Amino acid sequence: MVLGVDPGTAVTGYGVVRRGADGAVSLLECGVVRTRPGGELADRLREIYEGLTEVIGRTHPGVLAVEGVFFAKNVRSAVVLGHARGVALLAGAMHGLRVAEYPPAEVKAAVVGAGRATKDQVGLMVQRHLKLKAVPKPHDAADGVAVALCHCFRGFGPAAPRLAPVSIATLAAAAGVRR
Secondary structure, three states: OEEEEEOOOOEEEEEEEEEOOOOOEEEEEEEEEEOOOOOOHHHHHHHHHHHHHHHHHHHOOOEEEEEOOOOOOOHHHHHHHHHHHHHHHHHHHHOOOEEEEEOHHHHHHHHOOOOOOOHHHHHHHHHHHHOOOOOOOOHHHHHHHHHHHHHHHHHOOOOOOOOOOOOHHHHHHHHOOOO
């Protein structure tokens, strides 16, 4: 099992995905860890750690996959996000999990087929890969699932069985996005 994490100091998304020996993937659970708005950064980081520790204790994954650093225009935001990533990495290490990191563009490319996909496109392809009735909500949860799927598809062994190709234009239209 893979626990995928999309770190954030206000909302950290997560998804737990199982990949069978036949390559089939299934979603065990997904959700978010929300921190208290306006709380001190140290307290928010503790809340993220405790939330992820609870998920790890409940689901017993073997791998923690975390979305990597992206380049932001706002340096302060990037640094604060780095703290949340560090807490996620620490949670994995403290529980003896193998830890993998994937850049955002690689997660999108693995799940959607394009490294510049939108959040709506990622959500739709998460739904499609896992044969879900609906896109996981909120976006942060879908993003956490996408990180777990990226590890399933790229992190070991051959990729899971391929779905029929879908164009970015088709995904954009399904998501109601104008190009």
